[in-house]
Amino acid sequence: MAPVGFEDKVAFVWKVADKLRGTFKQHEYGAVMLPLLVLRRMDAVLAPTRDEVRSKAHEHPEGRPGREAILERAAGHRFYNTSRFTFSTLLSDDKNVAANLRDFVTQLSPAARRVIEAYDLDPRIERMDRAGLLYAVLADFADLDLRPSVVSNEAMGYIFEELLRKFSEMSNETAGEHYTPREVIRLMVDLLVSGPTAVELQENPVPVRTVYDPAAGTGGMLMTAMARIKELNDKAIVNVAGQELNDETWAIAQSDLMMQDIDPGRMRNGNTLTQDAFATEKFDLILANPPYGVDWKAYANPIKDEHARLGDAGRFGAGLPRVSDGSFLFLQHMLSHMKPGGSRVGIVLSGSPLFSGQAGSGESEIRRWILENDWLEGIVALPDQMFYNTGISTYVWILTNDKAPEVTGLVRLVDAREFGSKMRKSLGEKRKELTPVAIDDIVQLYLGALGESVDDARVKVLPREAFGFQRITVERPLRRRWEVSPHAVAAHPFTAHVGLVGQVFDTEKALLAAAPGLTTAQKKVFAKACAIADPDAPIVTGRGDKIEADPDLRDAENVPLPAGWFDLDEDARLKTLEADAEHHLAAEIHPYISDAWIDHTKTKVGVEIPFTRQFYAYTPPRPVEQIANEIKSMEVHIQTWMKGLGL
Template sequence: MAPVGFEDKVAFVWKVADKLRGTFKQHEYGAVMLPLLVLRRMDAVLAPTRDEVRAKAHEHPEGRPGREAILERAAGHRFYNTSRFTFSTLLSDDKNVAANLRDFVTRLSPAARRVIEAYELDARIERMDRAGLLYAVLADFADLDLRPSVVSNEAMGYIFEELLRKFSEMSNETAGEHYTPREVIRLMVDLLVSGPTAVELQENPVPVRTVYDPAAGTGGMLMTAMARIKELNDKAIVNVAGQELNDETWAIAQSDLMMQDIDPARMRNGNTLTKDAFATEKFDLCFSNPPYGVAWSAYAAAIRDEHERLGHNGRFGAGLPRISDGSLLFLQHMLSHMKPDGSRVGIVLSGSPLFSGQAGSGESEIRRWILENDWLEGIVALPDQMFYNTGISTYVWILTNDKAPEAAGLVRLVDARELGTKMRKSLGDKRKELTSAAIDDIVRLYLGALDESADDVRVKVMAREAFGFQRITVERPLRRRWEVTPEAVAAEPFTAHAGLIGQRFDTEQALLAAAPGLTTAHKKALAKACAIADPDAPVVIGRGGKVEPDPDLRDAENVPLPAGWFELDFEGRLKALEADAEHHLATEIHAYVPDAWIDHTKTKVGVEIPFTRQFYVFTPPRPVAEIATEIKNLETQIQTWTKDLGL
């Protein structure tokens, strides 16, 4: 539950932001207001120990070993400030407000200063100062009472989150890169912590849960997950961890942690895919909305090296997706952070990872690896137009390495595409939202999917083998005759055999016997030039007495995987594939091409999840007579109108 009264603080800051109008563009407001809010909160929090910290700083000058730890202990917090200024006193000299504020920032503890510097606040201080706004804005913040006795850490988190949401929506043209709509986050969190997981949280006196987001953006998923877990059990201890590539977005996420007295070191800056900041840690819950449709070519070398060098001992052993989309790299990374005794993973992906890539490709192999381990619990299709910078269809994947026995080998699909509500005012590409009722409905459908009494067309439960297939290669015999044409012997050294023009041969050997004196290369060239496909010609027999396949008649077909295939051992899988393929050949192919056979050495197993196909409902076309009657009625109406108008 959100703390009472936090909306007043939000409204206050929102009103202050209005003073930036004309000097800053709307999408820049958050980059000014949020760091100032962080600074004001630190100012209020550090007030009781300010004098002691300054005294200790005088006793322990910069450069002395252990100085940071000493000053943190003196401050009683994870950060400190040795500046002689507060938000009130820096206003005492109205001619030097900018310099005073810079002193306030530069004398913060190193970690806190790095967070503020990541906002690139200095340049914005200069702009406000030149425009004559700085004093007025800081004076307003000085009046904002953010003392811990008035605003708890939890309330401060809500204030920060709400302002972040409002500023992100204001800058919706770019917000989608780092900001996930809160209703989508709530849905993901509810899907992961509802049902048996919620019961476990509620029954445990003091549950401890670790939550991780490898593409954390502004940290919204982590904070929402923490709040939801604490709603279920206010004694719960929630330890969060996240990593974010974008510097300013990372600063926002770190600020959010600092506002709630959470170690900001739990939010790391950097590229998750090339340098895992939490490589040795495992987590109970993993959430993410990674960038999709984004190429990973710029840092492909490090990823390929890990894939080839470490295999399944690394993060990307299952395979590498196409270079144009790294979504499935993030998914593999998250799965590598599951605890051996059970974790739950939720990730938002576009439609492409469901089916892109043919059998044997990196994408298909990643999906196959997931199904082989029976980690895919379910997928929920979201309405389109849910995100700020894209209107495409998106899907929430739920994975776990601790499936309930009744869910083993099964995957639940929930079609929530029609549950979106149109917004009164669009925000960029976001034109739909999920209401609380819709979220509850989706979670109900998901949790009840395995109930045999459930009967809802929006839900399907399928065996994991239903998403797999074997790609078989169907061969047909090569049938050729050889006829010497003028073109075949027009050049040297074939001109010596011009007397063969017009002659036909049933075998390649007979042709070459009639044209002696050629090198091996020239023999191949002549045979190729004279070969003519002929369905009535004899079958070509190659080396070892085997029938040669005709590459021009080669075909490929998909054959569904046998039931229970993933549970078989290696030999059993091979036998099952071959048996099913031969059955398909006998029942589906030989009726049309009786001389066809399957080359089992070329068979590949593929996995795709054609989600929309599972929920497609065929609507038959209207009867021709009905359409003809409608056309005739329209023609009659047109003739009547024409007559009435005197045309």
């Protein structure tokens, strides 16, 4: 539960932000207010030990080994400030407020200073100073009481996150790039920690859980997961970790950790896919909303190198998706951080990863790898128009390497597309939201997939083989006759054989025997120019009288995988595939094309998840008589109307 009274602090800062109107655009407000809020909290937290820190700083000047650790111990926190100014005293000289604030920032401990610098606050200080706003804004913040005795770390986190949400929604068009709607996060977190996981958390006296987000954005998923775990057990110890590429967004996320006295070093800056900041760590809960359809061509080399060099020992051993969408790179990365003893993974994806890529492609092989390991627990389809910067359909995937025996080999699908409620006011592309009741209903459908939800049309539980198929290549014999036409002779330098025009040959060998003096290359060109497809012609054979296949008649079909196929060993799998393919040939193809055969050397196993097909409900067309009567009724109505107009 949110702490009582935090709304007052939010309202105060929100009111201060209104002073920026005219000097800053609305989408810039957060970039000014949030770092100032962080600075004011630091100022309040460090007040009791400020004199001790300054004294120690004087005794241990910059450059002396161990200085940072000494000052942190003196401050009693993970950060310190050696500036002679506080938020109150920097206002004492109204002519030099900007310089005093800069001194306050530059004298912060290195890690804290990096966070503030990542906000790119300095040019905004300059703009406020030129506009005559800086003093008034800082004076308001100086009046904001953020002492730990008044505002706990938990409350500070709520204040920061609520302001972040409000500023993100205000920006509309840019919010979705780094901000996932709170209700989507809550749904995903509840899917991860409800059911047996919740029972385990509640029964453990002091559970310790690690939570990781490799595309952390502003840190909302980590904070929501931590808060939800503590709701289930207030004695729980939750250790979070995250990585974010965008500098300013990383600063926001790191600030949120600092506001709650969590080591800000657990939020790393950088590209997760090329520089894994937590390469040696495994986590209990892993969740993310990676960017959709982001092209990874610009940094493909290190990813391809890891794939080729490390294979299954690296993060991308299962395969590489097309460079136009790196979603599956993030998912593979997340799965590589699962604990051997059991982890739960949640990821928000667009519809493309469900089915993109043909059998044998990178995407299909990644899906196959996931099902091979039986990691996919379920997928929930969200309503459309849920996100700030896109109206496309999205899906929450839940994966685990610790399935209960009763769900081994099964995948649950939940269609929650109709659970969205229309918002009174749109926020960018976001026009729908999930109410708390809707979230609870979706979670109950998911948890009850094998129980009370089993007869619900919005829930399907399928064996993992239902998403796999073998892509077979169906061949037909090559039938050709060779006829020397004027075109064949005129189009190529074969005028010496003009006397052959009009002659027909049953075999290529007979044709070439009648046209001596050609080089090997010329024979191929001449034979191809004279070849004519003829279903009544003899079958063409090659070496050893092997029937040659006609590439123009080649076809491909999908044959479903049999139940239990993933549980077989490799040899049994191959035999089963061949037997099923031959059965399909005899039952489905030979009654119509008797001379077809399957080239088993070209068979590939593919995996796709046609989610919407599973929930498609056929609506038969209305009776013809009903439609005809409606048309006649409309005609009578139109004639009456025209008659009334005197037409």
